[in-house]
Amino acid sequence: MISLDDVLTDISLYWFGESLTGSLRLYKENRLRPLVFEAGERIGPPLGVSVFPKEIAMPPRSWVERVFDVRRWTEMPASGHFAALEKPELLATELRAFFRSFR
Structure with missing residues (x-):
């Protein structure tokens, strides 16, 4: 189980480090352009x-x-x-x- 302190620390690192948008980039890109491979x-x-x-x-x-x-x-x-x-x-x-x- 993750402690409340760990959760708050993690959120704080993203928030105060202004890196939340960057951390969500992968999810947004995959939604807009799903990974597809050609045959072979x-x-x-x-x-x-x-x-x-x-x-x-x-x-x-x-x-x-x-x-x-x-x-x-x-x-x-x-x-x-x-x-x-x-x-x-x-x-x-x-x-x-x-x-x-x-x-």
Whole structure:
């Protein structure tokens, strides 16, 4: 559970840092111009995916693999859209595991 202090700190950083508009840019751009791939189009760099059970929306792995070079796909045991705030150790461990394979 996220504490009220953490929520207020997060909001304050966006508000007083005048970065709220920038943080919402991705959502606005995706709404106005959804991401669409051509048949057979591939994205080259390797991809690691952490699927958090309370995330807002996540396409099925089969859809992601049509376009991306999925090297790691992990169904996480807890958290959601704010995983870095809710479960930072869990996310950090997963990130380290993904990048460890590139050493």
